[in-house]
Amino acid sequence: MDALTRDQLAIEPARVLTAPDLLVGSSLPGWHAAGGGIGLRRALEDRAGIIGVLERAGLRGLGGAGFPTHRKWEAVAAQPGPEKVVVCNGNEDEPGTFKDRFLLGRTPHQVIEGALIAALAVGARQVVMYVNPHLGSVLPTVAEAVAAWRADPVLLELAAALGGPVTLEARASSGRYIGGEETAVVAWLEGSFPFPRRKPPFPAESGVHGKPTLINNAETLAHVPHILRHGAAWFRSRGRGGAPGTKLFSLSGDVQRPGLYELPMGTPLAELIEEHGGGMLMGRAFKAVFTGGPSNTLLTADHLDVPLDFDSVRARGSRLGTGAMIVVSEGTSIPRRVTEFVEFFAESSCGQCPPCKTGTYQLATLLHRIDSGHGTRADLDSIRQLCGLLPGSGRCGLIDGAVTVVASSLERFGAEYESMLRG
Amino acid sequence: MSAPGPMPPTAIQRTDATAIRWIDATAIRWIDALAACAAAPADPPAPDAPALLRRWHPDAQPNATEPLRVGASAGMRCPPALAALLQANTLIDDVDVAGAAVVETDVLVIGGGGGGCVAALTAVAAGRKVLVVTKFGLGDSNTVMAEGGIQAAVGAEDSLQAHYDDTLAGGQRAGDPTLVRTLVSEGPAAIRWLIGQGMTFDLDESGHNLRRKRAGGTSVPRILSTRDVTGLELMRVLREATLLRPGITVWNRSPAVELLSDAAGRCRGAVIYSLYLHRFVTVRAGAVILTTGGAGRLHINDFPTSNHLGATADGLVLAYRLGATLREVDSFQYHPTGVAWPRALRGQLISEAARSLGAQLRNGRGERFVPELSPRDVVAAAMLREIGEGRGVERDGCVGVLLDTPGLERARPGVLAQSLVSLGHVAHKSGVDPVREPMLVCPTLHYQNGGIAIAADGATGVPGLFCAGEVAGGIHGRNRLMGNALLELVVFGRRAGAAAAGLAQAAGPGGRANLDHVQDWRRALVAAGLPLDARAPLLFPEIANFDLTADRAPHRAPHRAAAVAA
Incomplete structure (x- = not known):
């Protein structure tokens, strides 16, 4: 859904990640011409200061959680040993979200450079671009961009700083919604089905094959080279009302x-x-x-x-x-939208935790009955009961998310559901 | 939601053929014309077809068309009355189908005329579950009005090549060669299939061979017919077969108001409005076939029409919104011999069978002015020329030219009673004895030459959406030959039915069906600055006095009314 055109971009102010001159696709010279590489250069010059800059910038995880990025990086950096992994999470599969596919498909180099800076900061020699293969030409573009970086001598400097060769690769994710969850990322990269795992241990302590693993969303990593290039204060000034970036x-x-x-x-x-x-x-x-x-x-x-x-x-x-x-x-039905989303969650549930496996299915079935005119008041009561029962019953947040959207729509638009009941 | 959009103000009122906007001329009085016809006429002059069409064909007149401003065929020209519908807002919103019953089927056929029945019978024969929805009753369509016959190259001196050449040339070479080739080469098989379904055809004197008549614009006699009620006979057989066949469900009085699509833009069914339940029903289907016919009831260029009440371009409107491309939608066929007098029957069709059996056209001076078996567009344009240049005939304020039925009867005694049954009916309703008195005729809006662009299997540009019959374009180019409409609906109905059955088997009815394309369509309308208060599809013409809002069951909760009002 690349509804964004160059013309549209040009009239919007305050662009950092989507400035028109950054939309160079997999061309590394293009990225360098647009000021790329400077952030990594600064990082190589002051490796110990990277995390501090991010802390002062106030960068937070943009994949949804909003967890302060520097704390995640500190946790991985604090782990002993050289065997660490940095993963850029580009699995994006949620309904209505189409940001990572734009970044990775149109301007992937800032994301890769951000991942390399992360590797430098936390001391990781393995960098994985984990990309949903179902997003058109995004994965091939990332693969081309990765190949361009591999031929770049800066990787040798990185290896020298990290004390060993650096591997950089693009990997196809499962393309499943659940595959974006951190422990599911780890499971997939280990070669298993992307089942989320119990936490702790968190991937920062024990991730891919037991190695400490830093997993950041593509958008988060994309900001990193710009912050190192322009400074924390500049990044903070991009935001409004105290929020940075x-x-x-x-x-x-x-x-x-x-x-x-x-x-x-x-x-x-x-x-x-x-x-x-x-x-x-x-x-x-x-x-x-x-x-x-x-x-x-x-x-x-x-x-x-x-x-x-x-x-x-x-x-x-x-x-x-x-x-x-x-x-x-007005004119669009909230229950129909919710039904669509819950059907998506039911299809996306990995089936590992019984309450999520059956709970999302039951919610979807009940909602579908209401949507198709067969629903009764008892069905609506069952939905309300499930919304009380299910939260917190899964290893990951999928079931909680499904319940939240159902419960909040019921609370605010209950009359719409009632009007669809039979009789 | 509001009522279906109003008809353009000019559309209904001008059923008076004397009031065709761009013709303003005097005419010769009826009794003077009859007197002039007493003498035997000279042979007609050979027409200069291109010049004649440029000057006198209704589609060629200034302001007859305007360019479309939104949609997959933006820039293409079509008549303003059709453009208004193609570029209208939808009848329904997402909230209107919230809580609507969901019905699943393999193949959904929209339209209950000949094409719909053929497609349904073919899809069910392939093992699919089929639902046919029609806004009137099954068979209540233009198919039954096809009087002349059906073309197929079955004669010994005939050939597929001849049929192909005639069809392409008759359509001013604008047809798609692949589609025409498909049409003609499956013609004989289509006739065999129809006979297998139980249809009867007239036989020649030997009693063994199919009787063949000559059609306008053809090189050899190729029309097969059942007297002059061929379409009625075809529909009788297909309707019975469809109703009797297990696996086909038929919903009468159930117009489609919107198509449904999935996230990938594939057609996944339709929203049906049931006139029995006064409610919407959502039909999810693995594939959808549109067989909704033409647009005659829009009274393009102010002409009276021979068409059924249901010919309101619904299929074009629905498919265009979903992204299907159109072709030759600026081209319509005006059948030469529509009733001009009496006023109440204006536009009613007199079969081309009359001319193919030898009836002549005479102007007010008693002259023949065009070879009667020229292609229809040429004959119609020549008639309008006669009227426009003051050689028309006037009777009680109605103007036309004469169809010399007494002359035909003199030349072939008994032919009117034997072979021109429906002409007799029309004459009877007109209070005319065709043996003694000629009919006053004037071109009538008859057929939509273009339509939705299709591939040879009836597939449109939208995955999962197929078309057959008059709603499809590309076969007849810019002018259709007599008898090719029935052939088209059989050949492409079978092809679309088979292709849709195959697709539905591969895909199943699953997948979420949504109205998301409606929002995209509205965004396009807003961006183009087009009004949002015009609504389509029309479903029923203005004279039907149908108002969807008023017709809907009022028992639903009040929030819905509020949501709709917003």
């Missing part, structure tokens, strides 16, 4: 101009919809936004003023997630 928002649903928008972190929801998304389609009334996974609490009309950053959205009881904003207007 920029964020890629995947805007979809009932707006006039859906697409990918890079905006300052902390941009209000209303501004994203009205100024960037061209307003609600056909001028209809705003009903709600599904954020992130879409596995979070709905943002409704009361929350149009919320600044879109991790803390502000959390303060309203929801989560920013991946930055996906699926907008729903």
